[in-house]
Amino acid sequence: MKILVPIKRVVDYAVKIRVKSDKSGVETANVKMSMNPFDEIAVEEAIRLKEKGIAKEIAAVSMGPKQSQETIRTAIAMGADTGIHVETDKELQPLAVAKLLQKLVETEKPQLIILGKQAIDDDCNQTAQMLAGLLNWPQATFASKVDIKDDKVHVTREIDGGLETLSMKLPAIVSCDLRLNEPRYAKLQNIMKSKKAQLNVLTPEKLGVDTTSHLSTVSVEEPPKRKGGVKVENIDQVVEGLKKNALI
Amino acid sequence: MLTNIIKNNNLKKCFRQVKNYSTIIKPERDSKYATINNQDINYFQNILDKHSVLTDPSDVEGFNQDWMKKYKGTSSLVLKPKTTEQVSEILKYCNNRKIAVVPQGGNTGLVGGSVPVHDEIILSLANMNKIEGFDPITGVVTCQSGTVLENIESYLSPLGYTVPIDLGAKGSCQIGGNVSTNAGGIRLLRYGGLHGNILGIEAVLADGSIIDCLSTLRKDNTGYDLKQLFIGSEGTLGVITKVSMITPPKPTSVNVGLFTCDSFDKVKTILTRAKSQLGDILSAFEFMDRPCIDVVLAHQQVQDPFDNKQPFYILIETSGFNETHDSEKLNDFLESIMNDDLIVDGSLATDTKNISAFWKLRESITESLGKEGAVYKYDLSLPMDQFYSIVEIMRNKFEGKANVVGFGHVGDGNLHLNISTPKKPYQKEIFDMIEPFVYEYTSSHRGSISAEHGIGSMKPNHLHYSKSSNSIHLMKSIKNTMDPNNILNPYKVLPN
Numbered sequence: 001m002k003i004l005v006p007i008k009r010v011v012d013y014a015v016k017i018r019v020k021s022d023k024s025g026v027e028t029a030n031v032k033m034s035m036n037p038f039d040e041i042a043v044e045e046a047i048r049l050k051e052k053g054i055a056k057e058i059a060a061v062s063m064g065p066k067q068s069q070e071t072i073r074t075a076i077a078m079g080a081d082t083g084i085h086v087e088t089d090k091e092l093q094p095l096a097v098a099k100l101l102q103k104l105v106e107t108e109k110p111q112l113i114i115l116g117k118q119a120i121d122d123d124c125n126q127t128a129q130m131l132a133g134l135l136n137w138p139q140a141t142f143a144s145k146v147d148i149k150d151d152k153v154h155v156t157r158e159i160d161g162g163l164e165t166l167s168m169k170l171p172a173i174v175s176c177d178l179r180l181n182e183p184r185y186a187k188l189q190n191i192m193k194s195k196k197a198q199l200n201v202l203t204p205e206k207l208g209v210d211t212t213s214h215l216s217t218v219s220v221e222e223p224p225k226r227k228g229g230v231k232v233e234n235i236d237q238v239v240e241g242l243k244k245n246a247l248i
Numbered sequence: 249m250l251t252n253i254i255k256n257n258n259l260k261k262c263f264r265q266v267k268n269y270s271t272i273i274k275p276e277r278d279s280k281y282a283t284i285n286n287q288d289i290n291y292f293q294n295i296l297d298k299h300s301v302l303t304d305p306s307d308v309e310g311f312n313q314d315w316m317k318k319y320k321g322t323s324s325l326v327l328k329p330k331t332t333e334q335v336s337e338i339l340k341y342c343n344n345r346k347i348a349v350v351p352q353g354g355n356t357g358l359v360g361g362s363v364p365v366h367d368e369i370i371l372s373l374a375n376m377n378k379i380e381g382f383d384p385i386t387g388v389v390t391c392q393s394g395t396v397l398e399n400i401e402s403y404l405s406p407l408g409y410t411v412p413i414d415l416g417a418k419g420s421c422q423i424g425g426n427v428s429t430n431a432g433g434i435r436l437l438r439y440g441g442l443h444g445n446i447l448g449i450e451a452v453l454a455d456g457s458i459i460d461c462l463s464t465l466r467k468d469n470t471g472y473d474l475k476q477l478f479i480g481s482e483g484t485l486g487v488i489t490k491v492s493m494i495t496p497p498k499p500t501s502v503n504v505g506l507f508t509c510d511s512f513d514k515v516k517t518i519l520t521r522a523k524s525q526l527g528d529i530l531s532a533f534e535f536m537d538r539p540c541i542d543v544v545l546a547h548q549q550v551q552d553p554f555d556n557k558q559p560f561y562i563l564i565e566t567s568g569f570n571e572t573h574d575s576e577k578l579n580d581f582l583e584s585i586m587n588d589d590l591i592v593d594g595s596l597a598t599d600t601k602n603i604s605a606f607w608k609l610r611e612s613i614t615e616s617l618g619k620e621g622a623v624y625k626y627d628l629s630l631p632m633d634q635f636y637s638i639v640e641i642m643r644n645k646f647e648g649k650a651n652v653v654g655f656g657h658v659g660d661g662n663l664h665l666n667i668s669t670p671k672k673p674y675q676k677e678i679f680d681m682i683e684p685f686v687y688e689y690t691s692s693h694r695g696s697i698s699a700e701h702g703i704g705s706m707k708p709n710h711l712h713y714s715k716s717s718n719s720i721h722l723m724k725s726i727k728n729t730m731d732p733n734n735i736l737n738p739y740k741v742l743p744n
Binding site: 012013014015030032034035037054087182185186187188191192195 | 268500505506507551553554579582583584591593594595596597598599600602604605
């Protein structure tokens, strides 16, 4: 079985996000970038399935500027077999990503697609669902446990008030939640090897996909600054303050 | 050196004390010090506001004990001044009344230097936490001594600068305490110690006089460099109220590698290679042995980095300003240590998540050991050839009766030898197995019995293992000149 793992290069989670001065988006120049943490979990899960002998091959795919190749190499260092880069400097929205992935499925022929439930930059949480719609494949989102037996995938999801277990037939799409696994550290030997790995570089044009965005960004604003607290002398003032601000 | 000591009568006495006293036994209270009364408290309440004079035992309790729960005093008064003038007035009064005082910063020290031995009043600098200025051209920051180290870092970071000192305790320790202790830490390898990075100090002497050496100049060669006296004097010569410090530009490209080795000799070889091949971008070279990793795994949310357990783990950090340049250097270095079989396993972190996970393995050792039970801590500088031998010697000596671990700033020749007895209190028998043996061993190899933690109340009687009697004599006369009534942090640093 072949697994396709779509991964995204995002602003590192520890970076303090700054809005561009023209409010068109967030600043990404000279900002530390890393693999989307949820996608890292997806890569790890694919590797575990390979280690169990369930999967034979893992292909990692990323879309975006040239630097996305670093992210693909990180996945290869962790244990992915091959890397595909769909190179574009245009901003891609989830629908475009899903359409590009749909095209790749035709050539790569994966039985399973595992990806993060959302990217930490835009928090869209749409790609898995849109791709399932386009391919007409079953999907299980927010997986916290994945089991594959014969041609069936059993996925446990954390929902309000308990756990839900879904079962679906392959080929299928799984999106990962935080508690699915803890990604491994790539071994140095593999990191060095991954630097020399050959990547399959494509473009949206080559794949014949129109990535024109149907949405336009009006304005990106920082959340309002938190106002400082005030010191009060006694309980009465606390109550008074709460009443005045309509908090009770 | 040993013969000199035995010739000297005073030191002979202290040598005997070494055998009779272990760290948990306190020197007796000196009766020359006054005990505080209501009149004193009223006086202090006039200088400070009422919220800054703590007398309620439950408020004072936390100030009386160190975080390891190893040292405990019986003070009944905490003063929290906000200004240098208030510190001056307090000390002037205490000096006249012969009230002993212990200055306290973040109370994160490891040698009992910041808690009272008996009933000394506690002068907490916690409310003196203002950053007063920063020069974006020279990179010099000036702040009050109670400023928490991490707050200085958060202040500098958006301005593109960073503090030249970094410790595990950065979230609670204060810059004044760091300077008084002459704390070392992780970045010493790259930026050097505080004697070089502190450009100026304002301090209050025991008699209340304010010594303004708050220079912000890189070069100032005018007479004796008095500020150096306060760096590392552990609050025995004066209370530091302000510091100015040169700060380096914050590196924009950081990589952290974690490696395992099957022998300490290989750790040494990797160190020399890192120095020559990484050169200017090398910013940390830390090591920890496997028992350290085991303790961290037991107490922290971290994963064992590699399946294959090895006796030695090394953490190497590079910091620079050009990612391409750094990774080229790093790749050559990594290939060289891999091809020569110097490492068993390794990994490289470039994203913040893994970088902090690797650092957590190193930085949470102290905290994790503290959760186990009593920890006997020795902070030694040793030549590379004896660096790890002392850990092995002690491990054999204890034959499994205690967990003997070694970690530290191997790049600076600084070993932290920690002996832990899980679920047990501090015991005299354990001290007797360690001391004075560890000190004698260190001294015989011309090492230092305190590389970066200081002397505090733990080691005054062992000072002679690293300092000659003439040096100790000179230290005593300096102390006598600056604090003739010996009210500042008594019973500490210098032997009786």
